[in-house]
Every structure is written in C-alpha cells, then in structure tokens.
Amino acid sequence: MDSTFITPGGLDQPLLARTAAGSLKLAIAESAKAGIQASVDCVRALVARHEPVYGINTGFGKLAQTRIADDQLVQLQKNLVLSHSAGIGAPMSAPVVRLMLLLKAASPAHGVSGVRLEVIEALLALLAHDVLPVVPEKGSVGASGDLAPLSHLAGVLIGVGEAFVNGRRVSALDALPHAGLKPLTLGPKEGLALLNGTQASTALAIHAALRLQRVFDAALAVGAMTVDAAKGSDTPFDDRIHAVRGQKGQRAVAARYRDWLAGSALRASHIDCEKVQDPYCLRCQPQVMGACLDQMAHAWSILLTEANGVSDNPLVFADAMEALSGGNFHAEPVAFAADNLALAIAEIGALSERRTAMLMDPVLSNLPAFLVENGGLNSGFMIAQVTSAALASENKSLAHPASVDSLPTSANQEDHVSMATYAARRLHQMLDNTAGIVGIEWLAAAQALDFHRPLRSSPAIEALHARLRAQVPRLVEDRLMAPDIAAATALVEEGATL
Known part of the structure; x- marks a missing residue:
C-alpha cells in the first residue's frame, strides 16, 4: 500500500x-x-x-x-x-x-x-x-x-x-x-x-458532516419522489423563482429537484389540473433544504480549518525560542459548527416527516388512507408515520444548542468551556433518527407511486423506486414493518445521487 x-x-x-x-x-x-x-x-x-x-x-x-x-x-x-x-x-x-x-x-x-x-x-x-x-x-x-x-x-x-x-x-x-x-x-x-x-470533537463533527451529506442527498431524492407520488407541481422548482431571491443553497437545491423530476409522465398527466398550490412540505423544499445546505457548507469550512490547525497549548516557536500559552484548545468554533449542523439535521427530518404525514391523509394526497388497500382490516403505514413523528420530535430536543452551556472545571481555572464534544456527539443520534424518518418516507413514497401505475415517474425516480423495491416489496397487506424500515434506513445512509 x-x-x-x-x-x-x-x-x-x-x-x-x-x-x-x-x-x-x-x-x-x-x-x-x-x-x-x-x-x-x-x-x-x-x-x-x-x-x-x-x-x-x-x-x-x-x-x-x-x-x-x-x-x-x-x-x-x-x-x-x-x-x-x-x-x-x-x-x-x-x-x-x-x-x-x-x-x-x-x-x-x-x-x-x-x-x-x-x-x-x-x-x-x-x-x-x-x-x-x-x-x-x-x-x-x-x-x-x-x-x-x-x-x-x-x-x-x-x-x-x-x-x-x-x-x-x-x-x-x-x-x-x-x-x-x-x-x-x-x-x-x-x-x-x-x-x-480539539481532535475528538472535530473528528466527531467531521464524521457527522460526512454522514449528513449522504442523508441530505437521500432526503432530496425521496422528497422529489414524494412530489410526484402526491401529484405535486414542479413549478416551485423553476429557477426564476430562486434566482430573484439569490440564496445560493436554495437555488442549487431547486436545480437538483428539477433534475430528479425531469421527464415524468406522471407529472405530465395532471399538468392542467385545477389545484393551485401544494402544501409547504412539497412547495418549500428548496427554501428549507437550501438553507440546510448553506449551513452544511459553512460548517465544513469551520471544520476543515480546525482539522488543519494547531490547538494544543502551550505552543513553541523555535525561531524565537519561546513557549506561548494561549487557548487554541477552546473548541467554540467546533461547538458552533456542530450546533448549526444540528439545526439542519432536525429540519431535514421535520420536513420529511410532514411529507410522510401528507401521503397518509387521503384528503391531501387523494390516495388510499395510510397507503394500503382494504383499510380497516389493514393499518398500512399508520404506525410507521407515528414512528417518524416520534423521531422528529426527539430531534427537536436534541437540537437545543450545546454551546450555550458551560460548567467551570479545574477549580475555576478553566471557567468557560465549549461543550463541543457533546455538541458533535449528539449529531450522530440525530442522524440515526433522520435517516429513519427519510427511510420511512421512501417506503411511503414508493408505495404511493405504485398506486399510480401504469403511469411512470421520471427515469431517475423510477431508478430510485427500483433500488428500494430490490430490498422491500410493495405492501399489499399488513406485515412486520420494522425490517422494511431498517432496510430503507440503511439505503438512506448510503445516499442517493443521480
């Protein structure tokens, strides 16, 4: 090697x-x-x-x-x-x-x-x-x-x-x-x-940022699938809308939604329908996910700087034959970056959970209640959505900023601390939750697409659908849901790109 x-x-x-x-x-x-x-x-x-x-x-x-x-x-x-x-x-x-x-x-x-x-x-x-x-x-x-x-x-x-x-x-x-x-x-x-x-807190945060990129990519893809499965409009992703606002992440994310949805026969089937606007969970995806993308980019810039810096104490400068005591070990930059990533992780999950809930509701989706035939005898995705809600709610508590907390240590010599290590460590629990939320949405969106057959979505979304169906068959009648969720969550952790 x-x-x-x-x-x-x-x-x-x-x-x-x-x-x-x-x-x-x-x-x-x-x-x-x-x-x-x-x-x-x-x-x-x-x-x-x-x-x-x-x-x-x-x-x-x-x-x-x-x-x-x-x-x-x-x-x-x-x-x-x-x-x-x-x-x-x-x-x-x-x-x-x-x-x-x-x-x-x-x-x-x-x-x-x-x-x-x-x-x-x-x-x-x-x-x-x-x-x-x-x-x-x-x-x-x-x-x-x-x-x-x-x-x-x-x-x-x-x-x-x-x-x-x-x-x-x-x-x-x-x-x-x-x-x-x-x-x-x-x-x-x-x-x-x-x-x-700061190498422990920075390593935890970098690993979280790497995981988050894959979960984010999967959430974009699955969100696009849900748009088509709910017969939503692709107009909210028109570049003209995002160009006049000027938010960099928002515009980049809208382009990715357009790419996922390009060439959908399902979209063409209802292009002249009477519905004027979709719920926010569909329509505002570029605004929310774009803001998350901007936070991710900012966090990466901080973490790369920290990874490439020196944070021990004292530091010795051979040219002057001096040892200087300072405070580079204080991990406040890492704590702030981790707290901002926590906001993004929580919002990715919160938006995904709302899309799943929308698909469950026949009034909003015009699909069978809880995405199953013979409802009543079958409960379908009813409790999968409850699980999604539980995970999203847990993330809200975990998103509370860790960096605002401090307890003095070392007999008050070290009297203000960053809590960066916890700030970064809790990101992984939040990512576990959000990967599960997006996995549940993927299952629900794929099920919703199946109800529209023989109409097909875009080639990209059909490939995403096939990737899930290679591991999880369509839900025809109630079965044990946990293995399906575990399989879909593992796929989310792998990411999804065009």
Whole structure:
C-alpha cells in the first residue's frame, strides 16, 4: 500500500472521508520534518534553561504553579496520560477514532508542538494498521481540549489502555505489535501535546458532516419522489423563482429537484389540473433544504480549518525560542459548527416527516388512507408515520444548542468551556433518527407511486423506486414493518445521487 503524504494544512474533505472509511497509509511530508525537529529542539532548550514553562516543567491546570524537577519530567508526561484517562461510556466508533488519529498526527506536524516525528509516525502506524484505541465517548467539555478522549488515544502509544484489532478488544500491549510498534516513552511536552486539542470533537463533527451529506442527498431524492407520488407541481422548482431571491443553497437545491423530476409522465398527466398550490412540505423544499445546505457548507469550512490547525497549548516557536500559552484548545468554533449542523439535521427530518404525514391523509394526497388497500382490516403505514413523528420530535430536543452551556472545571481555572464534544456527539443520534424518518418516507413514497401505475415517474425516480423495491416489496397487506424500515434506513445512509 503506497503512502499518501500529508503536509501541514493540507487535509481536505476527500482525504478525511477516506480516513473515516478504513485503514489508510499516511506519512508526513519531508518538507515538514525540519520544523518538527526544530520544535523538539526548542523544548529541550527551554528545559535546559530551568525556567518555568507551563506543561513542560510545571503541573497542569490549577497546578500550573507547581514546579517539576528535571528528573521527573518523563514521569510527569506519563502521569498526565494516566490521570486524564477518565472517560466513560461506549467506545467511539471506528470512523471517529480513525479521524482522531489523523487529526492528532497532523497537528504537531506544523512544528509548534514539540512532538518528535517518532510519536507522530506512531499515530499514523495505528491508523495504517487499523489498530484503534478504545476511546470512551463521554468525559470532555471541549476545553481545555478533549482531554479525556485524547488521553485514551495517547495511552495506547505508551502501552496502557485498550485497542480494537480486527474487531477484537485487546490490551494496548497486545495491540501495539499489530502496528509494528513498541510502547513509547514520552518526552517533555509530548504527553500534554497529545492530550491537548480539539481532535475528538472535530473528528466527531467531521464524521457527522460526512454522514449528513449522504442523508441530505437521500432526503432530496425521496422528497422529489414524494412530489410526484402526491401529484405535486414542479413549478416551485423553476429557477426564476430562486434566482430573484439569490440564496445560493436554495437555488442549487431547486436545480437538483428539477433534475430528479425531469421527464415524468406522471407529472405530465395532471399538468392542467385545477389545484393551485401544494402544501409547504412539497412547495418549500428548496427554501428549507437550501438553507440546510448553506449551513452544511459553512460548517465544513469551520471544520476543515480546525482539522488543519494547531490547538494544543502551550505552543513553541523555535525561531524565537519561546513557549506561548494561549487557548487554541477552546473548541467554540467546533461547538458552533456542530450546533448549526444540528439545526439542519432536525429540519431535514421535520420536513420529511410532514411529507410522510401528507401521503397518509387521503384528503391531501387523494390516495388510499395510510397507503394500503382494504383499510380497516389493514393499518398500512399508520404506525410507521407515528414512528417518524416520534423521531422528529426527539430531534427537536436534541437540537437545543450545546454551546450555550458551560460548567467551570479545574477549580475555576478553566471557567468557560465549549461543550463541543457533546455538541458533535449528539449529531450522530440525530442522524440515526433522520435517516429513519427519510427511510420511512421512501417506503411511503414508493408505495404511493405504485398506486399510480401504469403511469411512470421520471427515469431517475423510477431508478430510485427500483433500488428500494430490490430490498422491500410493495405492501399489499399488513406485515412486520420494522425490517422494511431498517432496510430503507440503511439505503438512506448510503445516499442517493443521480
């Protein structure tokens, strides 16, 4: 497997997607190595001065005023990793941990963290061999960095904690040989640099953004199917409407609806009907989904900047032989980005649920009640829509901004925190919900199309219909619905593009 070389600031969305998807062999570009070594030399020079420098020869947080003797500096870094490995909860998913490994390696490659190339390469070795540290999902407030999650990540490098190897949970000492590694001894500043930073919250948010793109694409496609299945109009997607408003996402989304609906014989069959306007859940899709698309684009710009930046503390500047204490570990940008993504996820689901409810109602859809023949004997999609409503309602609670909350930590030394890690983590629960909502709509819209046969929708929508029908047959009479919903939800997670 050939290596992909990474340079400081060179991470992009395709590389992040590849990293999340599976093991990837990465290496630090030769051009970055001199800067990395200079930062290490700077730390050594600062130690030799015997002046107090935070995190190098002092305690941490509220204990920053405590001086540490030179012969205890190695133990200081080990103790830091051990004491800060205080997370709880289920392990973070494999895609998130892969992203954490990449982001944690990319940050010290900038040459201002004082971390040896050997340590950076060890992180990349874990990634290349898919040796994934067990990182509990709870325990970070998003400042002073994602301390607990990153401690569990770093712990594996020194032979403590656990890791997943080929899906098995084993001790760090048993896992390291699978990556060709032995336990490392961390030098001055290295433990702190590994623990300090926003890489856990950023990895969680990036993985959510990657998932959201697929769910968003599927929601657009299924929304277009519902328009045709409900004999809705394609006039609301006319570019002239969106051009005069000027919202970039809205105009782009309207074009995608036009593409999905192009060539529909079903649409042509009622082009001269007396109905004047469709419900908002059909007619206002470009306005709502376009606004979501704009939020997604903005969040990506923030997350890519964060992924390509340096967020540990203190930072060492070799050219001036200085270590500067600051607050780049404060993950407020990530928290805001995650909160905005939460709004988009909730609205995608809310609009989809309304379209499903509209299809259930024979007054609005002119289709059999609950999309089933012999209603009464059969309940059809009645409770599937209830499930959709439950998921949409749950998302409303989860969409409450996490970034407005803060509890002081470290004896009030760290007195304002971002809650970015929770802000990003809860996105995945919301995505699970929204994928389920869109999956239920897909089932309902496909069922509604079946009632219009022999009329056909557009070639693109018919292909979407066939993709679902390859796994879920038409509902002729009541059957167990949960497997159908699970199958459709899995398809939504894969996305749907023309």
